[in-house]
Amino acid sequence: MLTVHHLNNSRSQRIVWLCEELGIEYKLVKHQRNAETQRAPESLGKVHVLGKAPTIEHNGQIIIESDAIIEYICNVCAGGRLSRNPTAPDYGQYLQWLAYAEGTLFPGLAVDLVYAWTGGGNETFMGFFEAEIVKNHQYVEDTLKGRDYLLTSGFSAADINLGWGLEFSECRGRLKSLPNARAYLARLRARDGYKRAIERGGPQDLSVFSAGVT
Ligand SMILES: N[C@@H](CCC(=O)N[C@@H](CS)C(=O)NCC(=O)O)C(=O)O
Structure with missing residues (x-):
């Protein structure tokens, strides 16, 4: 089990x-x-x-x-x-997006949160990460244009990995000017599997990570 x-x-x-x-x-x-x-x-x-x-x-x-x-x-x-199986035409894209959420998108957001939690004060330091955060969110936004899910072959586990990452982005105020990402997140949240997970896992309140967001 x-x-x-x-x-x-x-x-x-x-x-x-x-x-x-x-x-x-x-x-x-x-x-x-x-x-x-x-x-x-x-x-x-x-x-x-x-x-x-x-x-x-x-x-x-x-x-x-x-x-x-x-x-x-x-x-x-x-x-x-x-x-996705290694023989699938979009296997590479699947792997990329599976790794992207934790490997590239999240680290900047973690710095952003800890910076807010600890009171900031070093704009040069945060400026470095801010540029990365903005660039990466724009990359997600551009990718999702005209698509329901990350892969044109349909919903995959990579959407689950990125989906939670974007829920965190949302609580950090990072989706405000990204309509494709917001619509994608709404689509993911409307899935029966997502709703069942909230029922079984318990309600999720990421607002505890919203420090410094206006
Ligand atoms: N890269 C890891 C990160 C794991 C991680 O940092 N998890 C957080 C929860 S969002 C945690 O356990 N935090 C509690 C703690 O650090 O005490 C993964 O993707 O699983």
Whole structure:
């Protein structure tokens, strides 16, 4: 049995969402953030030394990292559904977008959040990341023009990975001038799998990460 460790208001929402989209059986273990520090509780640190969400357990393995977990679940637990096979014409695009959410889009947003949490004060430092954040969000916006999902072959697990990333972008006030990204997010949230994930995983309130957003 697959076990999914889920932290409230976190990336592990992706994995609950993926499992619901795939319609697979899984055990959900919920962990609660410290309301002041937003850090994960000790219970998650007992599962894996890094104490991060998402973490999964399957067949005696403990696995962290959203991208790895997504590929693992699609291919090991769901016969490749929602992933793309290496023989698919858009396999490269699938891999790129799967990696992009965590590898490129999120790091700037994390800096943006910590900068706000810690009171800012170094415009040169933040200016470097600000340029990256703006450029990357524009890249997503341009890609989504005229498309329902990232890949023209249809919804994939890469949309789940980027989808949660964009929910975080939204709470950082980064989607205000990006209509394609906002429409895409609305499309993702309208999916039955997304709604079931919210029902099972619990409501998501990312406003705790909105520090400094006007
Ligand atoms: N790159 C990792 C990031 C994991 C991560 O930082 N997770 C956050 C939740 S959004 C976490 O566990 N935070 C709690 C803490 O650091 O104490 C992934 O994609 O899974």
